[in-house]
Amino acid sequence: MSEARVQKIVCPKCKSEMDIKVWDKVEIPYDMELKNKVLQNTFFRVDCVPCQNTFTIAYKCQYNDMERKYLLWVAPAMDEKTQKEISEYNYKLQTDNQLRLAQGGYRYRIVSNDNELREKVVIFDEGLDDRYIETLKIVYVPLIKNKIGEGTQITGIFFDRKKTGGYQFIVTFDNKPPMSANVNMDIYHDMTKKLAGIAERNTPQGLCRIDADWGLKVMMHEVE
Numbered sequence: 001m002s003e004a005r006v007q008k009i010v011c012p013k014c015k016s017e018m019d020i021k022v023w024d025k026v027e028i029p030y031d032m033e034l035k036n037k038v039l040q041n042t043f044f045r046v047d048c049v050p051c052q053n054t055f056t057i058a059y060k061c062q063y064n065d066m067e068r069k070y071l072l073w074v075a076p077a078m079d080e081k082t083q084k085e086i087s088e089y090n091y092k093l094q095t096d097n098q099l100r101l102a103q104g105g106y107r108y109r110i111v112s113n114d115n116e117l118r119e120k121v122v123i124f125d126e127g128l129d130d131r132y133i134e135t136l137k138i139v140y141v142p143l144i145k146n147k148i149g150e151g152t153q154i155t156g157i158f159f160d161r162k163k164t165g166g167y168q169f170i171v172t173f174d175n176k177p178p179m180s181a182n183v184n185m186d187i188y189h190d191m192t193k194k195l196a197g198i199a200e201r202n203t204p205q206g207l208c209r210i211d212a213d214w215g216l217k218v219m220m221h222e223v224e
């Protein structure tokens with residue numbers, strides 16, 4: 001079981017000081033309660049008792065699923081220190097035989113917030129490949145833009161399970177409530193075949209970001 005540290009933070013609204021629990025590591029299958037919090041998007045959520053404000057924080061944390069073999073590194077900011085830590089970890093992955101053997105067949109990803117963390121957990125738990133989910137998003141962007149019209153920006157697209165079965169994208173906007181779009185998995189499966197070569201060639205070893213920008217580059221065949 002992972003252990004929490006206690007950290008003092010200040011409510012951005014009423015400025016009350018409070019103690020919160022922060023986890024440096026989440027290890028699956030041991031920390032199933034924490035996993036549920038990740039899936040419910042409450043892992044980084046703080047409830048302020050005095051003013052009843054709810055807000056989200058993000059801090060450095062490693063989500064390690066030892067059964068499904070993936071490591072998600074939450075890095076809220078890509079500052080110099082974080083970049084150094086990541087390259088040191090990637091170097092260790094190449095040179096430390098013990099770590100290499102313990103984590104053979106692992107997927108390593110960098111995410112920056114609660115939504116991205118949750119999305120990767122959903123994708124990997126479904127046995128899917130996040131790289132083709134990102135390329136699939138690129139297909140949906142023009143369709144969504146068409147629907148919402150000008151004057152609204154897409155701020156995020158997140159893959160999710162539907163309660164009724166199947167999958168959907170939850171799309172967030174700068175000035176509109178979120179919407180959902182059914183995902184056609186036939187396109188996904190098609191992409192796993194057609195884009196396999198270029199996707200493989202452009203997947204870095206070790207910790208890396210696989211996001212919509214990556215998906216766009218692969219779709220445009222720009223990265224080769």
Ligand SMILES: [Zn+2]
Pocket residue numbers: 011012013014015016048049050051052053
């Ligand atoms: Zn407060």
